[in-house]
Amino acid sequence: MSSKIKVAILGATGAVGQRFVQLLENHPWFEVTALTGSERSIGQKYGEACRWVLSGPIPAYAREMVIVPSAPGFEAQIAFSALPSEQAKEIEPELARAGYAICSNASSCRMWEDVPILIPEVNPDHTGLIEIQRKQRGWSGLIVTNPNCTSTGLTIAFRALHDAFSIRRAFIVSMQALSGAGYPGVASLDIIDNVIPYIGGEEEKVETEPLKMLGRFNGQGIDFAPIQLSAHTNRVAVIDGHMVVTSVEFRRDVSPQEAIDALAAFSAPEIVAGLPSAPKPVIELRTEADRPQPRRDRDSGNGMASVVGRVRKDPLFHIKFANLSHNTIRGAAGGAILNAELLVEQGWVR
Amino acid sequence: MSSKIKVAILGATGAVGQRFVQLLENHPWFEVTALTGSERSIGQKYGEACRWVLSGPIPAYAREMVIVPSAPGFEAQIAFSALPSEQAKEIEPELARAGYAICSNASSCRMWEDVPILIPEVNPDHTGLIEIQRKQRGWSGLIVTNPNCTSTGLTIAFRALHDAFSIRRAFIVSMQALSGAGYPGVASLDIIDNVIPYIGGEEEKVETEPLKMLGRFNGQGIDFAPIQLSAHTNRVAVIDGHMVVTSVEFRRDVSPQEAIDALAAFSAPEIVAGLPSAPKPVIELRTEADRPQPRRDRDSGNGMASVVGRVRKDPLFHIKFANLSHNTIRGAAGGAILNAELLVEQGWVR
Amino acid sequence: MSSKIKVAILGATGAVGQRFVQLLENHPWFEVTALTGSERSIGQKYGEACRWVLSGPIPAYAREMVIVPSAPGFEAQIAFSALPSEQAKEIEPELARAGYAICSNASSCRMWEDVPILIPEVNPDHTGLIEIQRKQRGWSGLIVTNPNCTSTGLTIAFRALHDAFSIRRAFIVSMQALSGAGYPGVASLDIIDNVIPYIGGEEEKVETEPLKMLGRFNGQGIDFAPIQLSAHTNRVAVIDGHMVVTSVEFRRDVSPQEAIDALAAFSAPEIVAGLPSAPKPVIELRTEADRPQPRRDRDSGNGMASVVGRVRKDPLFHIKFANLSHNTIRGAAGGAILNAELLVEQGWVR
């Protein structure tokens, strides 16, 4: 008889859903008790319904599980959502009302005033919004979201820098991995020997979500951080790992060495540092001239670290640097799992 | 008996040298009369000494030519230099003294005060420096250079925008092709499923060379344009074609539509527009959301166009856009050939 | 007033349809007068309905053409078919009955007893089947097909060898390009840093179609060549160009030099050699140790050559070699156009 917390994965057959299935194998606190899928796959065994695209085999625990509908009724306390945004918009609130704690990777509810975009190392107190959402919406459950995969690693680095020096504005240019587009996602004919300088809706998310996460919970809602961001988002021929380069202006002059010191000194709040999926260190600083690199650094901290390198003087703003994080682990499934761990640790889920 | 102008290719066996060999086949004005190479290859036939890495076969005219030393003595009026920078620094001035007109792709002399970095559509009057260099150095020949491959396409777009609105500063992030590193260049183990966020010496060039080209020839030298640039340069898994994204601030507010109009209205000075290698249009404006792309757009204008797309409002500066140009054609061999055509048209070479 | 032969492209918006559009620009004999498409695109301009995936822009002539249904009614003598096989099976016979000469890239009719699989350099007399099909089916038009893209280049080489020495059996292993799967086709997540050792239905085609093409037209039908083939077909991360390696056993001992001589001596029948799209030479023999290669050799003969290299002794059979041909030019659209040229030259279309 297991004493683990029962969790469901919504949209378990897709690319992010598969990552949840993979990362939750042998999780010390959570036990997967339900996998949900689309009409077509309901009633089928996961091992048959799923076209598994990750390395390695389908975890044994999931293979024989029968896929159920993405609707109230399954037995679980937490539901990890890998649903497409349009579906998530309807289903997640319905499940929150029914008492489930939703840790969502979908973008649909992120900008709702009473829903936090949560990175435990960045804004663990934003879970205070859960009280508000329960009161306002009459939910017995809750919804927390993790940010867009491109923002995630960078927002962790920005947390360290913003706390130390107050960021005024920043340019952000991404070179994003293919797995961020799901499966089948980007056609090979579009990306081999090529770059696509456009990802629909992505620049808006990258320019907005960090401001909410770096903002302040005022007891009623979030005061967005007074930072201005400009993003260019690009797709490159990389399987996993979003590379981002950025130039940052602070409210006062900041040298590269000061920035390096602040990044190196950063650590997660104590309540977060002990969570099972929390990487140590949160920010991994590389000193080589040519790192981070997606293939070589994406698995840092089991795919949960934010890897920073090339911190140097910027001729226009103050500093510039490169950042890498694993887009389907830290930037999606792993991030949502860490969020769920925080909810347990903070007592929102028991 | 040919009445064409005799030209040599210095460093003809390397990757850029091969592009010269390829692009000069059937050139209407130029006839290749000498190919130079390193110690090891001197005396060998080009077809044997050269490990040809471009598509298609070695042009028939070059196959049987015997490689000669990179030193005065070969019969030619113009010498296209694909020499490594350290060698170019010694050899190019020696050849200019001996009467050859050097059109160099090497970086070594670019920042010399009396040597122009030349893009015919951008600064054809900078050839005025040739008078100065001849006077000061006692050369009967001359040296002109083409810029770093990453700057080339962007500087053409900047010419249009700077003329219309006066650029104040810009962020530039490149995603550069592998051929820019020569052959063998980047190891496949370093770039498949990867991005390298560093190219040695490149950011300095990108931040400096456009200021010289966009500057004003004052009769004695170049007054650099008062523009500030910040560059992040990255290597991606693309064969040919440098993608650049940029955010630009002007000295007054400029809307995307104004920028588009200025880019669309740009044309080369009349003396340039008729040159054999000049593309028409110089700037190719794409209106699709996801263009330009390296593989699909690098051959625009026979690899000589500067392709611009995604012109849109920038939240911090005024506009942002994406730019693509072929790094070994417009950005190297093709650019040098166009420079030579300009020299002929202007009467520096007869 | 044009005196060119009017041609239609069936299924013009797909990947192969686009190649037809591209290759027929400025064709000396043919003028495109109709483009057909699916329900969804009928009535739209080609430039709007088509997501163009080839390099370069959509040819100007096609941009404004309005897409019509794939059914009798359009004005043309020849119809090039890039239809999916299931559709081709219904539509092509209907059009042939209505008087159109169908040059099809679809597989559906290839193995019909009275339909030739045609490569002009291999079996130009197989068009004799057209008499049979007209008689049996009451068609005023006709259907000829080109083979599966993987068989094409190899069957040309086999023609030379079979004529000289009589092939008994052969092993064939392909490493096929992504464009062979159409667009969007293979997901990038499936092929970057990967090989897929399976292409549905492909091995059967490769093991069968060459036997029909290398067979003898007996006045009533085709006597298949008594050759046994075994194929392994694989997908690799290449945009265009199918690489095939083969080991061949003859009915008598044959040395590599004899095979090389036969391949070098091969030329197209006179009626074929003068056709506008016929490459010269048909078989391009490479002598370097490491050629052919897809990216460097696929454009040989404007994408119409069969490139052969590494002819050497096989320890089990007699010889082994590598073969490359461009799968969407020679192996699809270009092959069908050459077939149409042959039909005109032979007088089947006037």
Add this chain to the structure above:
Amino acid sequence: MSSKIKVAILGATGAVGQRFVQLLENHPWFEVTALTGSERSIGQKYGEACRWVLSGPIPAYAREMVIVPSAPGFEAQIAFSALPSEQAKEIEPELARAGYAICSNASSCRMWEDVPILIPEVNPDHTGLIEIQRKQRGWSGLIVTNPNCTSTGLTIAFRALHDAFSIRRAFIVSMQALSGAGYPGVASLDIIDNVIPYIGGEEEKVETEPLKMLGRFNGQGIDFAPIQLSAHTNRVAVIDGHMVVTSVEFRRDVSPQEAIDALAAFSAPEIVAGLPSAPKPVIELRTEADRPQPRRDRDSGNGMASVVGRVRKDPLFHIKFANLSHNTIRGAAGGAILNAELLVEQGWVR
């Protein structure tokens, strides 16, 4: 005080050397006590001398170790050799004479009559040759080798099939990963969007080494297996994992199902099954139509499994199938480590 067996890595800074360093971290039986390198790196710390190209950081244990010469003097019982073949030819016998047990990945001694090419699951009794080499050469140490990376996985599958049915001959076509060529190895300009149908010296090794391994130790030497092999070896754009397809003829008719049963029933000899690096199962049978694939299956059995799929009828021989194994783990460093474990288990090293 460690009671582990002391081991050295010869040529520790190269690509295969790095794999040894990585795989020997936390090995239950072995402790790395010496790293050797070239002239240039001797005396430097490994962390500084080595351009680390694998994923993840340099293992902490190796970072501060000082590189020593590849010559007798270092303290170790076993020396893993990742030396280039020309160096290995001189150095390995010298070290064997000096008492070291050499487990070599180099090809130079593989075909020596008294040196085994060893795969523990295939021919563990071939270590009997050690007696012979010691006697004949007066060595107190020994040399065993692991095979060429392309042969490794396939020879394991062949062991199962040969034992069951007696193989007569086979065609073998490889699609090999880039890491097999070392670092920097294959230039990116040679392999992106490309295949290279040639790897120097490789076909000879693939056609020979399996015959020695599948042969019989007769007390004095090895009677090679009476099998005939023909190989085509190709390089593809894959980081790790050699894909091989093969068609096999037996001395009697064998059905796909019989072959599948034999492959499924295969297990390592008992003395091997318990070794720390031995994968379970040795042969991993995949039943999906499109597996194995390099990126998705190379880590099977921690990179030590031989993955077999697509077992089906061959029209010319009896069966054909696809095989995959990790070329720098099972095919190089991991294979050599497993060999060392066998030497310990058999008592050759104490």
